[in-house]
Amino acid sequence: MSLSFHIEKAGGRARCGRLVTPHGEIETPVFMPVGTLASVKGVPQDTLEELGAQIILGNTYHLYLRPGVETVRRLGGLHGFMAWRRAILTDSGGFQVFSLNELRKVTEEGVTFRSHLDGSAHFFSPESAMEAQIGLGADIIMAFDECTEYPADRDRMRASMELTARWAARSKKYFEAHKSEVPWKQGSGVRGQRTGTSIQSRAPGIQCPVDGRSIDDVPRNADPIVTDPWPLTPGPCSTQSLFGIVQGGMDRELRKESAERTIEIGFPGYAIGGLSVGEPRALTREIVESTLEHLPAGTPRYLMGVGTPEEIVEYASLGVDMMDCVLPTRAARHGLLFTSEGKVSIKQARYAQDQGPLDPNCGCRVCQRYSRAYLRHLYASNEVLAQVLNTIHNLSFYLDTMRRVRHSISLGEVRFSF
Amino acid sequence: MSLSFHIEKAGGRARCGRLVTPHGEIETPVFMPVGTLASVKGVPQDTLEELGAQIILGNTYHLYLRPGVETVRRLGGLHGFMAWRRAILTDSGGFQVFSLNELRKVTEEGVTFRSHLDGSAHFFSPESAMEAQIGLGADIIMAFDECTEYPADRDRMRASMELTARWAARSKKYFEAHKSEVPWKQGSGVRGQRTGTSIQSRAPGIQCPVDGRSIDDVPRNADPIVTDPWPLTPGPCSTQSLFGIVQGGMDRELRKESAERTIEIGFPGYAIGGLSVGEPRALTREIVESTLEHLPAGTPRYLMGVGTPEEIVEYASLGVDMMDCVLPTRAARHGLLFTSEGKVSIKQARYAQDQGPLDPNCGCRVCQRYSRAYLRHLYASNEVLAQVLNTIHNLSFYLDTMRRVRHSISLGEVRFSF
Numbered sequence: 001m002s003l004s005f006h007i008e009k010a011g012g013r014a015r016c017g018r019l020v021t022p023h024g025e026i027e028t029p030v031f032m033p034v035g036t037l038a039s040v041k042g043v044p045q046d047t048l049e050e051l052g053a054q055i056i057l058g059n060t061y062h063l064y065l066r067p068g069v070e071t072v073r074r075l076g077g078l079h080g081f082m083a084w085r086r087a088i089l090t091d092s093g094g095f096q097v098f099s100l101n102e103l104r105k106v107t108e109e110g111v112t113f114r115s116h117l118d119g120s121a122h123f124f125s126p127e128s129a130m131e132a133q134i135g136l137g138a139d140i141i142m143a144f145d146e147c148t149e150y151p152a153d154r155d156r157m158r159a160s161m162e163l164t165a166r167w168a169a170r171s172k173k174y175f176e177a178h179k180s181e182v183p184w185k186q187g188s189g190v191r192g193q194r195t196g197t198s199i200q201s202r203a204p205g206i207q208c209p210v211d212g213r214s215i216d217d218v219p220r221n222a223d224p225i226v227t228d229p230w231p232l233t234p235g236p237c238s239t240q241s242l243f244g245i246v247q248g249g250m251d252r253e254l255r256k257e258s259a260e261r262t263i264e265i266g267f268p269g270y271a272i273g274g275l276s277v278g279e280p281r282a283l284t285r286e287i288v289e290s291t292l293e294h295l296p297a298g299t300p301r302y303l304m305g306v307g308t309p310e311e312i313v314e315y316a317s318l319g320v321d322m323m324d325c326v327l328p329t330r331a332a333r334h335g336l337l338f339t340s341e342g343k344v345s346i347k348q349a350r351y352a353q354d355q356g357p358l359d360p361n362c363g364c365r366v367c368q369r370y371s372r373a374y375l376r377h378l379y380a381s382n383e384v385l386a387q388v389l390n391t392i393h394n395l396s397f398y399l400d401t402m403r404r405v406r407h408s409i410s411l412g413e414v415r416f417s418f
Numbered sequence: 419m420s421l422s423f424h425i426e427k428a429g430g431r432a433r434c435g436r437l438v439t440p441h442g443e444i445e446t447p448v449f450m451p452v453g454t455l456a457s458v459k460g461v462p463q464d465t466l467e468e469l470g471a472q473i474i475l476g477n478t479y480h481l482y483l484r485p486g487v488e489t490v491r492r493l494g495g496l497h498g499f500m501a502w503r504r505a506i507l508t509d510s511g512g513f514q515v516f517s518l519n520e521l522r523k524v525t526e527e528g529v530t531f532r533s534h535l536d537g538s539a540h541f542f543s544p545e546s547a548m549e550a551q552i553g554l555g556a557d558i559i560m561a562f563d564e565c566t567e568y569p570a571d572r573d574r575m576r577a578s579m580e581l582t583a584r585w586a587a588r589s590k591k592y593f594e595a596h597k598s599e600v601p602w603k604q605g606s607g608v609r610g611q612r613t614g615t616s617i618q619s620r621a622p623g624i625q626c627p628v629d630g631r632s633i634d635d636v637p638r639n640a641d642p643i644v645t646d647p648w649p650l651t652p653g654p655c656s657t658q659s660l661f662g663i664v665q666g667g668m669d670r671e672l673r674k675e676s677a678e679r680t681i682e683i684g685f686p687g688y689a690i691g692g693l694s695v696g697e698p699r700a701l702t703r704e705i706v707e708s709t710l711e712h713l714p715a716g717t718p719r720y721l722m723g724v725g726t727p728e729e730i731v732e733y734a735s736l737g738v739d740m741m742d743c744v745l746p747t748r749a750a751r752h753g754l755l756f757t758s759e760g761k762v763s764i765k766q767a768r769y770a771q772d773q774g775p776l777d778p779n780c781g782c783r784v785c786q787r788y789s790r791a792y793l794r795h796l797y798a799s800n801e802v803l804a805q806v807l808n809t810i811h812n813l814s815f816y817l818d819t820m821r822r823v824r825h826s827i828s829l830g831e832v833r834f835s836f
Contacts, residue, residue: 038795042802046783067795071771075791083787353489365464369501373493377456377485384460387802 003140003241003268005300005321009410013292013319016409019300021087021139021241022184022234023079026054028300029316029409031402032089032324033395036062038072038082041329042388043395045084051364051392052399055087055139057324060132061096064122065115069135077137077183089324090138092129092171092245095273095304098147106146108163126170130178130242137183138240142271143171145245150277157249164247165261172242172265179239243269243302250283252290259294269322270295271302276325285314292319309338309401316405328398332390335379338397344372346390351376364396421558421659421686423718423739427828431710431737434827437718439505439557439659440602440652441497444472446718447734447827449820450507450742451813454480456490456500459747460806461813463502469782469810470817473505473557475742478550479514482540483533487553495555495601506556507742510547510589510663513691513722516565524564526581544588548596548660555601556658560689561589563663568695575667582665583679590660590683597657661687661720668701670708677712687740688713689720694743703732710737727756727819734823746816750808753797756815762790764808769794782814 005028007017019026033040033048036059040048048056058078063069067081075081078088094111097104103114110125124132126144133141144167148160244267248254262270272291275284288303295301302322303315312323328338335347339359344351346358354372366375366389378386423446425435437444451458451466454477458466466474476496481487485499493499496506512529515522521532528543542550544562551559562585566578662685666672680688690709693702706721713719720740721733730741746756755762757777762769764776772790784793784807796804 037799037801038792039801039803042806044783044803044806045787066799067770067791071791071795074771075773075789081789081792081795083789083792352485353492355493365462369463371493371499371501373485373489374456374499374501377489377499381455381484383455383457384802384805385457385462388460388462388806 002239005269005298007298009412011409011412012317014317014405014409015319015321016406017321019321021055022238023085023087023139024054026087027406028321029312029402029405030055030322031312031398032057032322033398034059034324034326034329035082036326037066038063038078040391040395041333042384042391045082047392048084048395049086051396052403053086053395055089056084058088058090058136058138059096060090060093060129060136061124063090063136064093064132065117069132073135073137073183077135079137080183087140088138089140089322090133090136090142091304092133092142092144093124094129094142094145094245095147097124098149106163108166110144111146126167127174130171130174134175134178134181134240135183140241140243140269141175143168143242143244143267145247145273147274147277148247148249150250150279152249154251154254157251157254161248161254161258164245165258165265168244168262168267169265172244172267175240175242179242182240184234184238241268243267243271243300245271245273245304246291246295247274248291249274250279250287252287255287255291256294259291263294263296267299269300269302271304271322272320273304275303276305276307281311288315288320289318309398312398313401313405316402316409328394329391332394333387335386335390337375337390338394340397346372346375346379346386348376358393359397362393362396362400364393364400366390366393366396420657423687423716425716427830429827429830430735432735432823432827433737433739434824435739437739439473440656441503441505441557442472444505445824446739447730447820447823448473448740449730449816450475450740451816452477452742452744452747453500454744455484456481456496458809458813459751460802460809463500465810466502466813467504469814470821471504471813473507474502476506476508476554476556477514478508478511478547478554479542481508481554482511482550483535487550491553491555491601495553497555498601505558507558507740508551508554508556508560509722510551510560510562511542512547512560512563512663513565515542516567524581526584528562529564544585545592548589548592552593552596552599552658553601558659558661558687559593561586561660561662561685563665563691565692565695566665566667568668568697570667572669572672575669575672579666579672579676582663583676583683586662586680586685587683590662590685593658593660597660600658602652602656659686661685661689661718663689663691663722664709664713665692666709667692668697668705670705673705673709674712677709681712681714685717687718687720689722689740690738691722693721694723694725699729706733706738707736727816730816731819731823734820734827746812747809750812751805753804753808755793755808756812758815764790764793764797764804766794776811777815780811780814780818782811782818784808784811784814 004020007015009016017028019028033053033056035056072081097111097113100113105112110123112123114121129144145164146160148157244262246258246262248258300321303320306323307325337344337346340361351372357367358372359367422438425433427434435446437446451471451474453474490499515529515531518531523530528541530541532539547562563582564578566575662680664676664680666676718739721738724741725743753765755764758779769790775785776790777785
């Protein structure tokens with residue numbers, strides 16, 4: 001079993017549920033923090049666990065360049081490499097390559113692009129993107145797609161959507177033939193013998209949420225610091241899951257056709273890609289709303305690269321189950337913090353002597369300990385701790401926001417707002 | 419009571435003891451991590467607590483420029499400002515100003531210097547340096563001294579040493595007249611009303627190590643996340659303690675005279691300054707060893723700005739009680755890591771696929787979770803998490819080293835090596 005999705009409660013178009021992956025359960029709707037290079041910038045993995053992150057993202061394009069897929073594969077895939085036992089999703093590299101603009105060339109076969117690091121030439125095809133993602137070993141991987149630029153005329157949008165559909169079929173074909181090569185299979189996700197607290201000191205009898213194994217069955221040499229019942233090496237029958245991506249630009253008809261063709265190929269989950277590429281927010285919403293109508297109700301729906309706190313709440317209310325965005329982490333690095341009282345630009349002089357917590361309604365370790373004055377000082381002084389603390393808070397705010405959304409849905413609330 | 423020092427065991431010249439400050443006890447010999455701008459670069463305060471740091475340093479020169487002494491004072495001093503309940507020591511600014519080279523001018527009255535940030539002109543005298551340190555509110559503050567450059571001829575060393583002696587007397591005079599102005603007195607070290615876990619949820623009856631108050635007496639609005647019995651606002655009678663600094667360049671006779679003159683003025687602790695300024699290591703050791711002979715046995719001895727792991731062990735064996743150095747934190751930022759098996763330059767390609775922990779004998783959260791390959795990847799990819807994790811490990815290594823030294827001394831071992 002690689003993936004199962006259970007909708008536990010629906011209210012209006014929104015629904016909350018549980019997505020079970022080889023590396024643990026995810027409560028949906030879920031916001032997935034972005035860990036581009038196998039690190040959510042500045043945040044240690046144990047802090048991510050504390051924050052309640054159940055799934056994080058890795059970017060195939062970046063990891064392919066550094067440290068390279070083969071290195072990650074040999075070290076047990078991303079889970080072993082970055083010592084993260086919970087679920088991971090990788091993108092296909094399509095969007096990242098799309099962002100390179102001048103450095104890429106698209107053909108039927110795939111995309112030739114130049115590294116943003118050293119200008120070296122590389123080639124991604126649906127097959128090689130699958131090969132890379134299998135080597136990285138995320139729980140959920142994405143079909144290789146072309147992200148249509150905005151604006152684009154209808155012919156261009158159609159051609160691009162059709163290319164994505166053909167690439168989706170090739171992605172699936174390669175994946176089905178090679179999915180057994182995931183690095184979990186080699187049991188290489190566990191480091192060698194370790195000293196320290198034995199895993200036996202944990203309470204016995206805890207069951208793994210995925211395959212029902214007792215915690216007592218987890219290898220003795222597993223990382224002793226992690227007290228999750230999440231398995232680092234999943235059960236013997238589990239593999240990755242490949243999601244399809246709906247494209248079609250800003251055209252509702254093309255989006256419908258893309259959805260139908262992607263569903264025809266058949267995937268355990270469907271993403272809406274090609275949005276947040278410069279179009280007006282109202283148009284994003286319109287396309288999301290109309291596309292969702294054409295996606296099957298029983299499978300997870302993933303809206304890629306979205307959004308602000310207000311937007312993730314809104315899209316959850318429309319029936320989106322999964323979202324990711326660099327906004328909370330990137331904004332944190334620029335001193336822009338999300339709070340229950342609105343956005344705070346912590347660099348402002350008005351906070352220089354503000355003894356209050358960043359967000360009086362937030363229970364995160366940053367708001368519980370530090371003052372706005374201290375956070376402002378760290379940012380103004382270019383201290384690294386500014387990025388660390390700001391990122392922890394912003395992620396806490398996003399994850400708490402989704403927790404509240406799930407709670408609202410579970411209570412049967414049809415409408416909820418930010 | 420502002421400071422007390424109890425030697426619990428001596429072995430040869432080494433001794434272990436307890437230094438009791440208004441913000442908690444410190445086991446000596448102690449290594450003090452450097453938190454230049456009210457932050458140990460990249461490390462959250464709760465992680466420092468976990469690592470067992472009992473006292474950290476702040477730099478008066480840097481804090482005077484940013485965020486300014488008045489801001490820190492208003493926010494309750496450094497303890498309140500940076501939400502650190504344990505002990506703090508500030509330097510006097512003398513060494514930092516000395517490091518500015520071309521930007522300073524020394525007279526009998528004090529030092530005129532230009533900010534390294536914006537070139538603005540400033541003036542430090544013994545009086546103003548005390549005023550600044552009282553405003554910052556560290557538990558232990560340092561007399562304003564002139565750090566003699568190296569090399570220097572004997573006349574220069576003597577003149578500089580004598581200036582330091584006159585400044586020490588002025589420092590003490592100002593401090594004695596103004597020590598009641600420490601910001602703890604105003605009770606401003608505690609933030610306003612907070613939500614979250616009440617302090618009452620802690621086990622009752624814990625006694626403060628300093629003034630014997632029960633934890634139940636600690637104000638309800640104290641920061642609830644900190645479970646230390648260390649008081650954020652010390653008892654009503656406590657003030658800061660001012661340490662004297664022995665100078666005298668690389669001349670043993672001048673060092674002896676400086677020690678005698680500083681002791682004559684009278685301080686509750688004595689530091690050896692003006693070392694690690696470019697002289698050979700053997701000379702440093704010679705000067706430390708000879709100077710220690712002239713310092714009273716019953717007061718704490720602080721060797722400033724030292725050193726490597728080998729050196730801090732060696733100086734502890736000679737009878738030094740306190741040390742500080744930027745080496746573990748600065749080296750971490752350059753990927754240089756201290757381990758039980760020697761130094762590791764984590765940037766090296768040889769670690770790219772190394773699944774082992776950084777230090778197999780280290781129990782820190784970095785070594786317990788991450789591989790050398792992952793740490794190498796973070797460093798090579800310029801990820802901020804590299805600095806965070808590297809610094810945590812290096813500090814853990816230094817603090818563990820001193821823990822082992824204390825253990826050796828407590829067992830009565832006369833000689834111990836790194």
